[in-house]
Amino acid sequence: MQILDGLLVSKATKDELRLKVAQLVTEGKKIPHLAAVLVGTNGASETYVAAKVKACQEIGYKSTLIRLEDDISENKLLSIIEDLNLDPDIDGILVQLPLPKHISDEKVINTILPSKDVDGFHPVNVGRMVQGLDTFIPATPYGIMLMLEHYRINTKGMQAVVIGRSNIVGRPMSILLSQSGNPGNCTVTITHSHTKNLPELCRNADIIVAALGIPEFVKGDMVKDGAIVIDVGITRVPDATKKSGFALKGDVEFATVAPKCSFITPVPGGVGPMTIAALMKNTFKACVNNN
Ligand SMILES: NC(=O)c1ccc[n+]([C@@H]2O[C@H](COP(=O)([O-])OP(=O)(O)OC[C@H]3O[C@@H](n4cnc5c(N)ncnc54)[C@H](OP(=O)(O)O)[C@@H]3O)[C@@H](O)[C@H]2O)c1
Structure with a gap:
């Protein structure tokens, strides 16, 4: 099992952007x-x-x-x-x-x-994303795609299950994974609170993206051996042992799921930092496009 390290990849992305900004300043x-x-x-x-x-x-x-x-x-x-x-x-x-x-x-x-919608939520940008045109891709799914790309994970032909269909995570994620290219070329099932047989769908998945906001929803017995698991969830749960009074929990029960995975994102330190790195990429793009 390999951890997909969002802190490491986001740092690399930000370092790259820092050099590009320095270049803009020079010019x-x-x-x-x-x-x-x-x-x-x-x-x-x-x-x-x-x-x-x-x-x-x-x-x-x-x-x-x-x-x-x-x-x-x-x-x-x-x-x-x-x-x-x-x-x-x-x-x-x-x-x-x-x-x-x-x-x-x-x-x-x-x-x-x-042209300034760096979150990629405007219907014009969503439409462009659906058509595979150049646009601002919503930061969380974009960050996940950047992470898969960084680790050179070949997703071609994989069965993907996306849990959650929100406009900011689940739905755009399902579109990106189904698009032509790598990462992409997956056969995607998008699921929601009315989905029947979700555990069974998950057990057949090569990639699971969990974005439902229910802590530790995805358990080890819902995941097949060798699966790639991306945990988008961040829920604050009360924890008296923490200075802040809460702990951050993902949508995946890490202890039971991680041993079965080929790759998994931790919470924190997985998708969260990648979301920010992707937003920074979108902001750079907006600057270049607008000037
Ligand atoms: N790491 C990051 O940077 C980042 C960024 C954004 C969000 N998040 C986190 O990701 C999680 C999801 O965020 P969101 O904004 O997409 O949430 P959301 O708008 O509340 O959407 C949740 C989705 O999960 C579905 N769902 C709820 N219960 C389910 C169940 N039992 N089985 C299957 N599907 C179920 C819902 O289905 P229905 O449509 O049927 O209601 C809905 O589509 C949250 O924990 C949020 O904090 C993290």
Whole structure:
């Protein structure tokens, strides 16, 4: 069994981007600038946004963090996004999800200019991804593809089971794994909370991507020998032994699954860092495209 080390691969990706930024500086060109919008004070969202801003600093991008109150009106948030759309210095815009209930995710996503939509959630970018055209690919599935590529895993002809069908992880993941190319060329089954015989589907899978948000859902007896298991889940579970008061749990029961796998991602240190690395790649691309 080999660990797919997200910290290592994300560091390599960020190192590569740092060199590219240095090159832009040498050429007197504009450096990437990411605007991150954080509404409210959700602990997990705070952590994710802080990690994204830190990655910008490490690579040499500019970043602007816009913190907004929980009770900001939808119209006000949309007008802030419109201002960012018009700002020529901003290359990428991300609005950290989830948003408070009174704000429509859909309206927010649709307001971000597709050319600055570095999360790849705008319908224009999703459509381009589905058609296999050049676009911004949502950061988590993109990060997983980068990791498979880094470890030179040949996925051609594999049976893949994706657990979860969200617009940000499961659905784009299923599309990318089914696309022509490597990684890709898989036969993909996308599953959700109404799927029957999920354990059986998993047992036949060469690759399982678990993105459902239920800690340790995938157990050893659901995985065949030699499978590749990608654990997207991050759930905070109370843990009095930790300083923070919580531990991060994946959707895979590592202790029983890992011994059966050819490759597996740990939590933390797997998909999480790759998501950030992929976002950084998208931001670089936005800067190059927009200038
Ligand atoms: N590592 C990272 O960087 C990263 C990034 C994003 C998300 N995440 C984590 O990944 C997990 C999933 O995130 P998400 O945003 O995709 O979640 P989500 O929007 O809540 O979607 C969860 C999906 O799982 C499905 N599901 C729920 N229970 C199931 C069950 N018992 N069997 C099969 N499918 C089931 C749901 O089915 P229905 O559609 O039928 O409801 C839904 O499609 C969360 O833990 C999240 O924190 C991690």
